[in-house]
Amino acid sequence: MFRGFVPRYDLEARIQHTKLDSWGYDIPSARMSRVEEPATSDFSSVMSGLVENLNTQVEAPDNLLKDAMMGSENVDVHDVMTAMAKAELSVTVATTVTGKVIQAYDKIMQLQI
Numbered sequence: 001m002f003r004g005f006v007p008r009y010d011l012e013a014r015i016q017h018t019k020l021d022s023w024g025y026d027i028p029s030a031r032m033s034r035v036e037e038p039a040t041s042d043f044s045s046v047m048s049g050l051v052e053n054l055n056t057q058v059e060a061p062d063n064l065l066k067d068a069m070m071g072s073e074n075v076d077v078h079d080v081m082t083a084m085a086k087a088e089l090s091v092t093v094a095t096t097v098t099g100k101v102i103q104a105y106d107k108i109m110q111l112q113i
Contacts, residue, residue: 050094057090 061083067075 050097054090054094058087061087 061080064075064080064083068077068080
């Protein structure tokens with residue numbers, strides 16, 4: 001039925017090129033030799049920023065709950081529950097990060113020079 005039929009597809013033209021490709025084009029490769037400078041180099045400023053963010057995340061459900069109890073139409077019970085789940089997740093992540101930092105400090109202190 002299809003004897004002698006050879007489909008002709010231009011597959012190379014269908015390939016979408018991205019920044020990750022560097023073969024034969026003037027696009028710089030994003031896979032290698034790209035190092036970005038950190039926004040902050042101070043460990044204490046990074047940790048204090050995380051603590052401030054955690055504080056904001058933990059206070060958000062209380063503020064939303066107050067607004068919902070006052071009868072605000074902009075706040076729904078679902079918003080309060082979502083904020084509570086985010087706050088719980090933030091506390092869990094903060095607790096895990098704190099534990100890992102303490103473990104790293106203990107390992108550094110156990111090194112013998």
